[in-house]
Amino acid sequence: MNPESEGFTDLLQQAEQLTADMDSGTELPHLERNLLQILEAGQRLLTRTTPASQENVDVQASILLGSKGFVLPKISDRLEGLRTATTFESLEPVRDTDIQGFLKNERENALLAVIEQTRKNTFEGVERRQWECMENEWERDKQKILNSLLGSGPDSFQFQQDLEMSVPDGQLSQGRSSLDHAEMAYARQVFVYNESVIENGILPSLVDMFAEVAKNMGDQSVIDLWRLVQCMTEIPLGQMYGNKPSIIRADKQIQAHFVARAKHYLETTYISYLESTVSSNLRQAQLGGVPGTYRLVLSYLNVRPPVTARLPEDGKLDDQPVWALLFFCLRCGDLKAAKHVVDRARNQLGDFPTFFEEYISTSDHRLNQGNDTKINLQYRRIVKNCSDPYKRAVYCVIGRCDWREDHTDILDKIDDYLWMKLSHVGDPQLLDGNQEHLSLVKLQKMLLEDYGESHFNGYQQPFLYFQVLFLTGQFEAAIEFFSRIERLRYLAVHTALVLYDMKLLVIPANCQCQILSQDSSDSPDLLRLNIARLMMMYTRKFEATDAREALQYFYFLRNLKTAKGENLFMSCVSELVLETREFDMLLGRMERDGTRKSGAIDKFNQDTQKITEMVAKDTEAKGMFEDAVKLYDLSENHEKALSLMNKLLSQVVAVAPAPQSTRDRLCSMAISMAERYNSVGHEATQVTTKTFHLLLDLITFFDLCHTGSMDKAIEVMQDIKLLPFTPAEVDLRVNSFKNFSDEIRRCLPDLLLATMNILHSKYQKLRGSGPQSLIGRQSRTEDGGKETHLNMLRSQARTLIMFAGMLPYRLPGDTNARLVQIEVLMN
Incomplete structure (x- = not known):
């Protein structure tokens, strides 16, 4: 027996024993109380107990926590301090505190909420713009890749091989044609x-x-x-x-004409095939001297006997089955030859001559409703089960019966199959939605989607599959x-x-x-x-x-538009110019005398100025600023050309000249533009032109500085009247400087340092020289005017310091420090 079960059994026996003892004959009465009485008794007991005071509670708490090393007052202060929200994560308002603290906390929460929301919006905006830029860039790269790829299909894996076949060795080298x-x-x-x-x-x-x-x-x-x-x-x-x-x-008429032209092509090529076959087997063909399709068909059947499982139905004509002769005449598209066969065998063909005469008498080769019903009924009842395949084929052509029949026993070539299917195609207006007849749309879908490239072995026979699609429109x-x-x-x-x-x-x-x-x-x-x-x-x-x-x-x-509404021809020209960089050959160039030499684009009688300006904008957008200057100049947008040139020159003004450098190239281009504009005129604004010429003067100044021609450099700087050299000029130069463009202002730190270095160099040179070396404009005193000239140099240096301090333009911190340092060295 389970020990746990034994324990419960003992407890049960003990409980029953207690109950029995209580029920035994004792004198103690039983107490029975309901819930209300129990509650009242509890309340009386509660009133008899002494209530605990807050102090006693604090004392007991201090004794309890003190034994573990905690100080109750400090813990209370910390808990009170935790009620205020001071972080981004806790923005809930403070409860149960004074009004001043509540308002302060609400203000902080509002500020933090605004900061957090602004931060979130900023990151979302940056991320959104980043993805937009990446998507635009990916889209441009995708278009280039798609234009470079061959497309999908098994042949795409043979790209390298085909390329080598079509482009002989060496033709991809520079100067050789890739065609x-x-x-x-x-x-x-x-x-x-x-x-x-x-x-x-x-x-x-x-x-x-x-x-x-x-x-x-x-x-x-x-x-x-x-x-x-x-x-x-x-x-x-x-x-x-x-x-x-x-x-x-x-248009339904155009589609019907496509069908007629396709049949005509297939019939013409079939006649050529019969002629080549007969001419290759003249002895067996027995062509004779009578020209015409009927004689050609007879000769061909002598060479290639018709397919007949048993004896031909309805007899023979000239030792050939009647229906075979009739089919091949129809296949050649010669209705006169076919009528010749029908007329000679009229008694053998039953009701067919009636159907055939109506077929050739109508322009669209359609039978009236009565004859159409008769020939289809006759086909289903009799002809479809006959043994002559040519008879079935002729009935299908004349009455457009059973377009789903492929006639594989006599039509073993794609051309024959297409001709038979096209013969079933009738008037699109009458056949739309009619499942019993074949429409051009059904035929197109069947060839392109149901069969497709794999069925026609497209990549092994590309010309055949092209012909199948082209003939069906x-x-x-x-x-x-x-x-x-x-x-x-x-x-x-x-x-x-x-x-x-x-x-x-x-x-x-x-x-x-x-x-x-x-x-x-x-x-x-x-x-x-x-x-x-x-x-x-x-x-x-x-x-x-x-x-x-x-x-x-x-x-x-030239008549198409891009997605942005631009002329597609101009857009392609722009891309071609940017890819090849053949600016002069494609767009022309400006001569020194101001005339424009024509480019290849001029032959198309298009708006060459508009095309050139469009290319210039695309060039500028790609960061090709030098080329953009040439193109804007070529398109006679002188304002834009000079504006871009000013930005480029301002970046290289203070750079030391070097052969084949960017500065040397830009200076040559700028001087050429200046000479041409001065001789033939231009349409740029006065402000832009003034900035352009001032930058050229600054380039001259720095060229003199780099070559050590300090006196000439100072003269140039005094002539352009950009910096003051006397205290009386400071206010005038400060006020004038406000009217200069950003390109000139960008050069100011280098100008000040260069001018100050020139003054310092002259100062050092003068201090180390004797009185006899002072000539020219220097006044002679007992020391040869040396001290007077030194004072003048110091005054000019102080004037530059004063000018730099009064400018409403923040100079770099190291520029001010270097200016002051040089001025101190001169004192």
């Missing part, structure tokens, strides 16, 4: 185009000019690309030229794809220029967008290409070595 022979040829055409636009106002065909370059290069892929661009851009826009590109591209996506491949980026840029020149390229409102973006106001199928970023990304490769060519490309951006 390869193909890029240089296209740049030459851009120059010729701009020359024609600027000088004659004529807009030549840019696409034809680029196609001519491709033909001279001999690259068949590039030749085919420009042939494709030529075909797709032959659109009679008419009165739509005044509209925006986004409106033109969204996705110009922006096709150009953006090429822009991600270094060796093909020049084609992307020049294709974009062609479309932009023809107002067929949709561009974003903000030139800082990604290369390919989408506007919320546009339809989901319409993408926008940032031609500005594409252009900058392309020109960054060669702007350092071919700045003139970069200007030609930037000229296309």
Whole structure:
């Protein structure tokens, strides 16, 4: 048994025994009281006790705490002192104290609260501004990096390899062009185009000019690309030229025309393919002497027999299946040849000739509602399950039946697949939202998003994928794809220029967008290409070595605006000048006779003065003040040029001259400006001009000081009347000094010290010399006027001390100390 259980058992037995003893026959009565009676009894007992006084309590507390080493009075004082809040953390008002202490504490709390809040606001403001500056700087660096990168995609990992392929060894060296022979040829055409636009106002065909370059290069892929661009851009826009590109591209008629041009291109190239195949197999083709598409198709089928699983349906014509002949004639786009087949085999084709005649008689090749229903019903019931693939394909073309069927048994090339899908595309106005028919928007989405680059092996066959996108009217996506491949980026840029020149390229409102973006106001199928970023990304490769060519490309951006509303062409020119520092070559320069020598920018008939001033502002913002002075002078902003020059000169006035130094360079520039302004005039204010000439005089003074020409230096200082040399001049010079600019005031400490050192040197030299050495203006007395001249030098030194003390301008502390020290040495 558990010992604890045994203990409780014993207690229980003892309790029961006590209860039994109480209930035993004793004479003591039982007391029973309720709660009220117990409370009254307690109160009576409390009144009988003696109340403890405060003194007894203090004494008992002192005895208790004293045994542990604590003094009660001191502890009480400390506790009372802790009630007042004196720190930042404790700003609660004082309670239970006198009015004077309460008000004093409230005042301190209010001051501390204001200080704490001000400190908090200051730190928050500093941190906020710091992050804003960092974000702006990061944004600028990000834009530069994005313009330099190739973009995303597998080809971006081959950047170094592609760069080496496109730029031969040594072309990146100084003085050599960074453009390869193909890029240089296209740049030459851009120059010729701009020359024609600027000088004659004529807009030549840019696409034809680029196609001519491709033909001279001999690259068949590039030749085919420009042939494709030529075909797709032959659109009679008419009165739509005044509209925006986004409106033109969204127009249903224009989209239908894109589809027609794409089919025409595919049909033309297919005829070329048939001709090359037949010409390579003349004996087997048995072409004969009759020209025409029908004979060409027959010859081709002799070389490449049609695909037939069993015997062809509806018989043959000239030993070839009727439906195969009809399909290949349609594939070549020759409806006359197709009609020739239908007419000769009319009795074999059932109701099809009726459908075909209506198909070729309408401009949009659409059947009326009755025949459209009949041909689709006939296709679903009979033709879809027939054994002849060419018959199924012909029905799909004429009746636009079953656009989801790919006809893979006879369409094994991308061109054939695109031609079949484009044949299904009908009138966009009638097909929007109709799931039974294929619209251009559906086809674009299917090719770009559902299939995409990986399906078409884009990076291994870039020209093929470009053709797929371009033929379906996705110009922006096709150009953006090429822009991600270094060796093909020049084609992307020049294709974009062609479309932009023809107002067929949709561009974003903000030139800082990604290369390919989408506007919320546009339809989901319409993408926008940032031609500005594409252009900058392309020109960054060669702007350092071919700045003139970069200007030609930037000229296309003259009608665009930056996010700040500035002309994008001017902004690009400014950035180009700052990057290359080719100020004279790009912007021109000022000759000594005041005439301006033209730069490369003058050929564009733009506001060169405004462009130059814009570049000057950007240069000044970057801290390139010397270049900013030249540019402001070049833009004929003489006031700004002299103001900046004054700030620069004031920093080097007292510096010792040295060849090729900053001071020497600034002095040469300032003297050249002064001579030119004096001869041809200027438009700067009188105050700025006076400061400029005074700084030049001060430079002359310090030059004389550094060369040891002390007498000439003193004469210069007396002539410019900046410092007093007699007590009578002090008040006049002090009052005049108030009108001087900050640039002159900044030079004052060095001027005073230099002048005082000259006086001290002359004083020392005079004291060590004899009477015979005193000549000129010195008066002769018994000692040769030596003492008189020494007194004059001392008086001039005291005058300078007096002048320095009366100036309303705080000089550095060591300047005053050195002045006084030198003056003491002279006494």
